Amino acid sequence: MSIPSAEEQLRFISGIQKILDEGSFVATYKFALLMALADFAVQSGLNGGDPEQLSTIDLAESFICSYWRQARPYSHAQTDDGMLLKMSSDRQPVVFRRIAELREKYNGRLADLRNSTGEWQRLKREVANTIAKMPLWKLQVVGSTVVTLLYRQDGQGYQGNRITLMPGVLSCLRLHYELVRSLVQSAWLRHVRRLNMAALQDRDLDAFLFDSERTAWPSGLRTILRDVQKGTCLYCGGVIRDAGDIDHFIPWARYPLELGHNFVLAHAGCNRSKSDLLVAPRHLSAWHTRNVYYTDTMEQAFEAISILHDYDTTRRIVGWAYTQAESNKGALWDSSNQFVPADASWRAIIT
Numbered sequence: 001m002s003i004p005s006a007e008e009q010l011r012f013i014s015g016i017q018k019i020l021d022e023g024s025f026v027a028t029y030k031f032a033l034l035m036a037l038a039d040f041a042v043q044s045g046l047n048g049g050d051p052e053q054l055s056t057i058d059l060a061e062s063f064i065c066s067y068w069r070q071a072r073p074y075s076h077a078q079t080d081d082g083m084l085l086k087m088s089s090d091r092q093p094v095v096f097r098r099i100a101e102l103r104e105k106y107n108g109r110l111a112d113l114r115n116s117t118g119e120w121q122r123l124k125r126e127v128a129n130t131i132a133k134m135p136l137w138k139l140q141v142v143g144s145t146v147v148t149l150l151y152r153q154d155g156q157g158y159q160g161n162r163i164t165l166m167p168g169v170l171s172c173l174r175l176h177y178e179l180v181r182s183l184v185q186s187a188w189l190r191h192v193r194r195l196n197m198a199a200l201q202d203r204d205l206d207a208f209l210f211d212s213e214r215t216a217w218p219s220g221l222r223t224i225l226r227d228v229q230k231g232t233c234l235y236c237g238g239v240i241r242d243a244g245d246i247d248h249f250i251p252w253a254r255y256p257l258e259l260g261h262n263f264v265l266a267h268a269g270c271n272r273s274k275s276d277l278l279v280a281p282r283h284l285s286a287w288h289t290r291n292v293y294y295t296d297t298m299e300q301a302f303e304a305i306s307i308l309h310d311y312d313t314t315r316r317i318v319g320w321a322y323t324q325a326e327s328n329k330g331a332l333w334d335s336s337n338q339f340v341p342a343d344a345s346w347r348a349i350i351t
């Protein structure tokens, strides 16, 4: 496995910036596509420098997740009746409308939509086709030239639904996932703000578009976590006497991971102190032990309250996050104001 040189990495990042700054963005599809590619790089666990082939169906789920959050009525402080934000200068994009309909039908529960196999597969196919027809060939068009930074589109004309990633793209996306995500999100935010200028005078658009939907968590989630953690805080082990905080184990700021196993129950104080950091190996070990020991219990309970879960994917994302911390020699949170340097010891824990 070859890691792209520092120069290649820089060239890659400035290429992404060029696409975002100078490409033409009529609808927001291209942002969602770029995020889907970055998510694929992390979730697939692939890290080779070799060209990698994939199909737009591999990108459909992440694409849907981006819009799932956004396809709900946006209401601002002054009024209660929200409306869908405009996602295009033209008519609302078809896929966005479709996702908004399904979101309404399933009361905002993505897990329920996924369980209704037929409808979910149809949506994925529709999204995969749309990606192939629309943003896939447009994403890399800057001005009148095509910048082959990320992939080559295979197949006939502009309709091919298979792409071959350029060498080093997976590595670059994994190495710089957070940077790519924040570049994409800020470009996306500016774009949606421009499209909706008339309807908005707000400060919260950023949170609406990209934050975790905490209010949509089913109430049973807390009970599950309380049960498998025996009423204690995952981090300090102390008893939680009030409701406790539901925390994203891998912080949302690092990766927007809302699969069931990523939730832990913690003291509000421990949660605040941990903030956006990854945790020390002893906490990683406690988390992993909880998940392995209660595998069946947790999976059944998540199913019952419609929380998505997939421990293999979760573990790959955790592995990616710790690989980053290890190579950046980052600080891991241990307890209030106590940190330990990231090293390779996490590798022995998540096997």
Ligand SMILES: [Zn+2]
Pocket (backbone or CB within 6 Å): 233, 234, 235, 236, 237, 238, 266, 267, 270
């Ligand atoms: Zn605690």
